[in-house]
Amino acid sequence: MHALIWFGWDDPNIWKTRRDNLFESLRSNPKAKFVTRVLQFGSEPLYDWALDPAQLAEQVRAAKATLASLNIPVTISEMAYGFQKHNGATDVLAAIDVIDAHILPFFASDASTGNYAVDPATGRE
Numbered sequence: 001m002h003a004l005i006w007f008g009w010d011d012p013n014i015w016k017t018r019r020d021n022l023f024e025s026l027r028s029n030p031k032a033k034f035v036t037r038v039l040q041f042g043s044e045p046l047y048d049w050a051l052d053p054a055q056l057a058e059q060v061r062a063a064k065a066t067l068a069s070l071n072i073p074v075t076i077s078e079m080a081y082g083f084q085k086h087n088g089a090t091d092v093l094a095a096i097d098v099i100d101a102h103i104l105p106f107f108a109s110d111a112s113t114g115n116y117a118v119d120p121a122t123g124r125e
Helices: 014-028 053-066 080-084 090-095
Strands: 002-006 038-042 074-076
Touching (some): 002 014, 038 053, 053 074, 053 090
Parallel strands (some): 002 038
8 A cells, every 4th residue: 555645735734634644544553564565745746836845855754753663665756847846856855765656658758737748649648
């Protein structure tokens, strides 16, 4: 299972409640450490400016500390462009445990906004 703390669009602070509820679920469930492969912040927090890179890196480090006894790695769900628009977001890269390699075969490799998400070779998003 990949556990996701979703930032969403409905409330700029709702992700904090989602984060806290998820941490509580993971810490209170004795099987969580056996079935949770990774905790990720997303979706596309850098691309969407949910947090700036320094804030996101701090959240990743805090999550790692919170989940240390469970040995659940922490990462973010992000597109390459999200890193690119933040000059590589090296502080985030240094903080995460693993990099999620999302395969989006019909998503344009040079997509920077939704208007450019269609792959011209296939006509698909």
